[in-house]
Amino acid sequence: MLGWVLGVGAPTLIVVGSLPFRSSFGLAGVLFLTLLIVAATSMVGGVRPAVAAVAVGVLAAALADVPPTGSLRVQYQGDLAALLAFVVVGVGIALLVDELGELAEQQAALRRVATIVARDAPPDEVFAAVAEQVGELLPVDMTNLGRFGTDGTMTVVASWNRAGGTIPAVGTVIALGGRNLSTLVAQTGTSARMDRYEESSGAVSTVARTVGSRSAVGTPIFVAGHLWGVMIAASIQERPLPRDTEEQLARFTDLLATAIANAEGRSELAASRVRVVTAADEARRRIERDLHDGTQQRLVSLSLELRTAETAVPPEMTDVRAQLAGVAQGLTEALEDLQEIARGIHPAVLAKGGLGPAVNAFARRSAVPVELDLRADRRLPERVEVAAYYVVAEALTNAAKHAHASVVHIEVAVDDLGLQLMIRDDGRGGADATRGSGLIGLRDRVESLGGRLEITSAVGSGTSLAVTIPIATS
């Protein structure tokens, strides 16, 4: 509306308003001012009001500025050429400015989506943003994003409607098949459009009819070379969507593909990290078990047998008895070494009593005095307990070996949501989690459980480790 007022009113005003100053303004000045109005009108109201502004401008100029005035007749060829040039340039400006405006809007919409993709937002958020941005940008009434399943279905992952409402709802699973846009895109892997819904069929078309779709365009979403899903933009108007709709959609589906590939890559990486940590833990548990049940038990039995033999030796054979006692002592020491090694491989005590007794045992053994604040009165999933155990082990080792701390404060708190671990020492600080230290392994371990590990270790002010590990509710 504003565009039409501007387009028709402003050129009239300029031409009529400039009449008293005609000698100083001249025809060229009037026409130039009118071109500015055309550009402004195109920006505000689009092509049609801008073309109207050109028409009004040329008529008013012919009537008021070109001799003979008061008539549409043009006396001099120079004036005619000026008016024709004005019309050509005016229409050109109208089209160009309108095109530029659309392009700017499209770029802004793409940028908004790209920003969301760049900050690694969850896929659901990216889907919703794309559905909305495309809906706002194009002359459509609804947009949908569907993910193709391996079982001939499509799952709605985003849904936008200009009139509000969320039909079909996100999460809706619709069977493909029949004559409809989604099925066509799934079968051909190329963009398609549908301008007549009378002949459509299938479950997808039932949904499309429910929301009043009359003409629509669908574009495939390819992720890493495979057909992932489809983006649909639909209008409730009979008239077909603009010719460049497919092209516009494709720009957004490219961004979507990037976001999806990123998210899939991330979750694959996370899953593989979980597998690596789990496999390593499993191997260590087995080795510890084998050591304990095998070697350690045999050594225990041997040392008891040795003692049995010792009792059979007559008391007067002091040399033999002393020798046997020496061997028994050696065996005992070997057993203690073995216990130490086995404990380093896998903390078996965890499986028996959980984190509380294990951390307590640690505190008793620690070379650096430990202040312990233990609020872990319940068992956690074994992987969580193992991770927490290793964090405490590494922190105590660092405190004693590298930090030269005089005291370590350990806080363990467990609740329904998960585990919080806080370890502070008063050592010399300067621990670097990014260089080859045990801290990297700890971070991998904690993050593979969806947790976080933060290290603060300024030189001279001690090291503190803050770890939170959530407990999956599933």
Added chain:
Amino acid sequence: MTPDLLIVDDNLQFLAVARRLLEGEGMNVVGVASTSADALRYANELHPDVALVDVDLGEESGFDLARQLTEGGKGRRVILISAYPAQDLEDLIEMSPAAGFLPKSQLSARAILDLLALTDDHDAR
């Protein structure tokens, strides 16, 4: 008077060796068991005064068995044994009703009697 002993461990070699050692040292071993079920049955049939129970009975927990054995027999006492160091198990041993703990490699008649005497003193006070 030497107490009647029941030894419970899932390692058969250890059972045999420990029995030979303790009997050689003058103890009276009335039975050995390798599972919790056997241990409870023998405890009822043989009425041992003291049961030596490995904390680690394969899938079963020696701590659980220690509780069942002390609850099931009046005056019956349990000594937990393990190849794991006492340090690692300290909290669990404290929480258990067992009279005490002996590392397997330190097992002897002397160690058992000392431990029992210690807890007798403790109970008397």
